[in-house]
Amino acid sequence: MSAKLTDRSQQDFGLSPEVACQVRDLNVTYRVDGRELSALREVSLDIRQGQITAVIGESGSGKSTLALALMNAVSSPGRIASGRVTYRGLGEVTGMRGEELRRIRGKAISMVFQASQNSMNPLTRIGAQLLDLARSHDLPNPRAVLREAGDLASRMSLDADRVLTSYQHQLSGGMRQRVGIIFGLVLKPEILLMDEPTTALDVLSQSSVLEIVRSIQRERQLTTVLITHDMGVVAELADRVVVLYAGRVVEEASTAELLRHPRHPYTRSLIQAIPRLTGDPGDAKALEGQPPSLASVPNQGCVFRERCPYRMDVCETILPSFRFDGDGEHRFACHYEEARHD
Amino acid sequence: MIEVKEITKIYAATGGMLGQKPVKALRGVSLTLADGEAISLIGESGCGKTTLGRIIAGLEASTSGDLVFDGTALSTLSPRERHAKFQQVQLIQQDPYGALNPARPLGEALADPLRLQAKRLGKDASWVQMRAKELLQLVGLDPANTLYKYPHNLSGGQRQRFVIARALTVEPKVLIADEAVSMIDVSLRLGILSLLSDLRSRLGISVVFITHDVAAARYVAPKGMVCVIYRGEIVEYGATDAIIASPIHPYTQALLSAMPVLRGLEEPGPDRYIPAQDLDLRLDDEGGCLFRARCRFATDRCAQEHPPLVTVDEGRRLHSCFYPEARHVVAVPIEGASL
Numbered sequence: 001m002s003a004k005l006t007d008r009s010q011q012d013f014g015l016s017p018e019v020a021c022q023v024r025d026l027n028v029t030y031r032v033d034g035r036e037l038s039a040l041r042e043v044s045l046d047i048r049q050g051q052i053t054a055v056i057g058e059s060g061s062g063k064s065t066l067a068l069a070l071m072n073a074v075s076s077p078g079r080i081a082s083g084r085v086t087y088r089g090l091g092e093v094t095g096m097r098g099e100e101l102r103r104i105r106g107k108a109i110s111m112v113f114q115a116s117q118n119s120m121n122p123l124t125r126i127g128a129q130l131l132d133l134a135r136s137h138d139l140p141n142p143r144a145v146l147r148e149a150g151d152l153a154s155r156m157s158l159d160a161d162r163v164l165t166s167y168q169h170q171l172s173g174g175m176r177q178r179v180g181i182i183f184g185l186v187l188k189p190e191i192l193l194m195d196e197p198t199t200a201l202d203v204l205s206q207s208s209v210l211e212i213v214r215s216i217q218r219e220r221q222l223t224t225v226l227i228t229h230d231m232g233v234v235a236e237l238a239d240r241v242v243v244l245y246a247g248r249v250v251e252e253a254s255t256a257e258l259l260r261h262p263r264h265p266y267t268r269s270l271i272q273a274i275p276r277l278t279g280d281p282g283d284a285k286a287l288e289g290q291p292p293s294l295a296s297v298p299n300q301g302c303v304f305r306e307r308c309p310y311r312m313d314v315c316e317t318i319l320p321s322f323r324f325d326g327d328g329e330h331r332f333a334c335h336y337e338e339a340r341h342d
Numbered sequence: 343m344i345e346v347k348e349i350t351k352i353y354a355a356t357g358g359m360l361g362q363k364p365v366k367a368l369r370g371v372s373l374t375l376a377d378g379e380a381i382s383l384i385g386e387s388g389c390g391k392t393t394l395g396r397i398i399a400g401l402e403a404s405t406s407g408d409l410v411f412d413g414t415a416l417s418t419l420s421p422r423e424r425h426a427k428f429q430q431v432q433l434i435q436q437d438p439y440g441a442l443n444p445a446r447p448l449g450e451a452l453a454d455p456l457r458l459q460a461k462r463l464g465k466d467a468s469w470v471q472m473r474a475k476e477l478l479q480l481v482g483l484d485p486a487n488t489l490y491k492y493p494h495n496l497s498g499g500q501r502q503r504f505v506i507a508r509a510l511t512v513e514p515k516v517l518i519a520d521e522a523v524s525m526i527d528v529s530l531r532l533g534i535l536s537l538l539s540d541l542r543s544r545l546g547i548s549v550v551f552i553t554h555d556v557a558a559a560r561y562v563a564p565k566g567m568v569c570v571i572y573r574g575e576i577v578e579y580g581a582t583d584a585i586i587a588s589p590i591h592p593y594t595q596a597l598l599s600a601m602p603v604l605r606g607l608e609e610p611g612p613d614r615y616i617p618a619q620d621l622d623l624r625l626d627d628e629g630g631c632l633f634r635a636r637c638r639f640a641t642d643r644c645a646q647e648h649p650p651l652v653t654v655d656e657g658r659r660l661h662s663c664f665y666p667e668a669r670h671v672v673a674v675p676i677e678g679a680s681l
Contacts, residue, residue: 058527059498157618173387174620202386202554207600207616229527232602259606273529275557277586277601277672278608281564286532290497 009089019088020191020223021047021070026083028062028069028247030294031076037294039065039078041247047191049088050221052213054238054255056228056270058291062247063227067195069094070225071109072101089190107137110189114196116180120168126179127164130186137187145186152182156212174205178212185216192217195227210236231274235259243267246292246303253330263325263332266304302335310336344375344398344431344516344548349407351393351574367393369574370407375516380542380549380563382582383571384556384597388621390574391552395518398550400428432509436521438501442493448504449474449489455511477507481537499530503537510541517541518550523558535561556586556598570594573621573632576651580659588668590654590661592637599671608673615671631664639665 015022028040039062047053057063068074070085072093086092090108093101105111113119121129130149134142150160156178168176177197184192197213198206214237217224226238234241234255241258243251243266251264262268269287276284289307297303305315312335320333351368367390375381383391396402398409409416411427419427435441442451456470463469475485481503493501502522509517519538523531539562542549551562559568560582568585570578570593578591589595599614617636631649634640641664649662 058529157620172620203597203600204386204554204616205620207602208618208620210602211616229529230602231528232604235604235606236602256606259604270529271604271607273532274604275532275535275555275561276604277557277560277598278675281561284532284561286536287529290500290530291527 008091011091012088013086013091015086015088018048019046020049021088022084022086023047023070024084024086026066026069026085027081028065028074028078029081030078032294035295036081038081038297039247039294040069043083043244043247043249045242045249045252047223047225048240049223051239052217052224052226052237054226054228054234054241055244056231056234056241057244058229060246060291060293061244063229063244064195065247066244067111067193067225067227070193071105071111072096073105087191103137106133106189107187108189109191109193110184110187111193111195112180112184112197114199116176116183119180119183120176122168125165125167130164130183133183133187139187148188149182149186152185152216153178155216156182157208174201174209177201177205177209181209181212188220189222191223191225193225193227196229197226198233199228199230206233207236213237231259231270243270246297248303248333250304250334251330251332253326253332257326257330261330263330263337264304264334265308265310265336267332269307302333308336312336312339343377343412345410346371346373346375346394346398347408347410348372349394349397349404349409351390351397351402352405367574368397368404371571371574371576372407373569373576373579375548375550377515378542378546378548380539380551380566382551382553382556382559382562382566382568384553384559384568384594385571386554386597386621388573389571391571392520393574394571395433395520395550395552398516399431399433399518400424401433429512430515432512432514432517434502434505434509434517434519434522437525438498438505439493439525441505442501444493446492447489448491448493448496452477452489452504452508452511455508459511459513473511477510478504480510480541481507482533483507497530498526499533502526502534506534506537506541510545514547516548516550518552519562520552521554522551524553524555531558532561538562554597555601557601560586570597575632575662576660577633577663578659578661579651580655580661584655584659586672587670589671590659590666590668591633591663592639593633595669595671596636601672603673606676608675611671611673613669613671614673631662641665 023043023045026040026043029036029038055063055066069080074080080094084092085094090104127146130145131142134145153160153163158178198209228234238255241255242249245266251267262271272285273287301317302315302320305311314335320335322331322333323338324331348370349368350370353365353367371394385391397404416424452474453470456473460470478485478488483503523534535558538549541547549562551559553559566582568582569576572593578594589598596617599616603610619636630646631644634644643664649664651660651662653660
């Protein structure tokens with residue numbers, strides 16, 4: 001098994017050099033009351049090597065499902081109905097099962113969850129859990145993991161000895177979230193997935209967690225996927241942004257480009273809905289309506305049309321396809337924008 | 343009008359990371375909330391802002407100090423009279439998921455307090471129905487589409503609207519919103535914030551908005567007041583706009599600096615500074631300034647003397663720093679880069 005993995009680590013599996021992970025035509029469904037409901041529809045994207053890619057969307061947009069699907073960890077009643085997720089050096093993961101998956105999770109691809117305390121054992125000390133993690137991946141020297149965790153803790157301005165000998169309930173929310181990040185980084189993964197890493201934190205803890213992620217990412221050139229609903233976090237951290245609505249990608253661009261020139265009406269409303277410290281408070285507009293639930297997503301036409309101020313007849317029936325802009329670096333799917341610029 | 347007078351709250355701690363030392367959640371906080379006014383209590387987790395909200399709502403007793411409602415000191419009242427006074431104050435909690443019984447239809451959850459209210463006012467059952475619909479419309483929910491549903495049928499934003507409607511059943515004079523939007527998608531927050539602002543202007547309800555997000559406070563009450571609390575003490579107080587444009591206390595400056603900058607649309611403020619150190623409740627700062635361990639401007643004086651709250655700007659502004667200096671820390675919009 002390990003020989004097979006070592007061999008793979010040198011392979012690119014057909015990915016171009018700047019791409020660390022390629023997602024193609026990914027469909028994920030949940031079985032509810034005998035019906036198959038789509039949570040992700042035909043999602044295709046390239047996650048770039050050494051960059052922070054943000055996936056932004058509201059509750060129910062499928063962003064957390066996407067994070068799970070990237071690790072082939074969608075659990076029942078959900079399943080990956082079709083599509084491929086291919087990593088450089090690992091291969092295609094949607095076809096992997098059992099032991100093969102367990103080995104890459106946490107080691108090659110690791111995940112930091114929204115409420116980190118829920119992914120820790122309340123009954124054992126943080127240090128003991130780190131040792132468990134090391135042993136479960138058959139590391140020759142589990143103690144080295146503790147040293148690495150201690151170094152990371154100090155970098156995050158935590159008292160390493162105190163943190164490693166604590167139980168999770170003895171730490172504050174901001175500290176627990178940092179410990180969650182230590183768990184995510186301690187085995188030196190190539191890809192780090194973060195699902196809402198700062199949502200439960202106040203602004204000061206949030207900004208220090210973001211600073212930590214930023215500096216470690218730079219230093220290790222770590223490929224990072226950041227799942228969030230907060231454009232402020234995206235603007236602080238991400239290189240690229242993928243906008244997800246009702247299980248579909250509706251726009252993708254570099255962060256600066258997306259903030260300055262959003263093309264999809266949904267993206268524009270998301271940016272306008274951010275409470276800001278400057279400017280006329282009247283300029284900010286709440287996004288009208290509610291995000292659709294799995295059961296109410298329209299099966300044809302544009303998924304955003306119910307809340308769209310520019311809705312046209314064609315939006316009812318035909319799914320808008322992607323248009324590319326800015327040397328192909330910016331893509332969006334909107335009939336109105338297409339018509340406006342043609 | 344509600345006057346908060348020298349409220350202190352001390353929790354007796356037992357074991358754990360804080361040792362055996364009692365925790366001083368509030369150290370003598372005084373403020374006044376006029377009818378129809380909005381005030382935001384701002385600070386990070388653990389600063390005591392939630393405790394203060396709960397004490398004003400009557401959900402927790404203070405260790406010392408008093409509350410004065412319209413000239414009546416609550417300490418002079420019997421428990422029954424005090425209870426009636428506290429009904430004027432309703433608390434909206436952070437988590438709209440935990441605030442509603444998942445097994446009861448929303449119509450029932452709303453009818454219960456309305457029936458009590460009807461009894462008090464001598465109204466009949468049809469009034470309860472009518473009032474339920476009125477309240478739902480007031481918070482922007484469609485009654486026909488809401489009353490028969492259960493909490494799980496609503497999104498987070500809709501749930502929080504419903505919780506607000508339920509708080510309005512007893513016709514309160516004051517709403518306390520404790521981090522009422524922090525669990526709601528950013529895209530839907532503005533809607534809840536403007537609802538709170540609407541209720542204030544249309545019904546004359548006072549709003550106490552508890553948050554760590556100064557930008558949100560600005561949308562609830564652009565003309566309101568901000569009260570910055572650090573470790574149970576007011577460190578700065580003033581009009582929302584003044585606090586944002588020229589914060590005086592280094593802690594206020596830190597809170598404002600930590601707000602995300604929309605790079606591409608904004609540049610970081612020239613004086614932006616975020617302390618590397620965390621809030622550490624174990625530190626014993628008795629005698630000096632409580633913020634000194636995290637303050638980049640701290641001197642020996644800050645360790646020896648406790649800075650009192652002083653009045654500046656002809657009484658419109660209060661702060662407690664020995665070295666007051668207004669700094670520009672909030673992000674600056676880039677010209678021509680707005681949407």
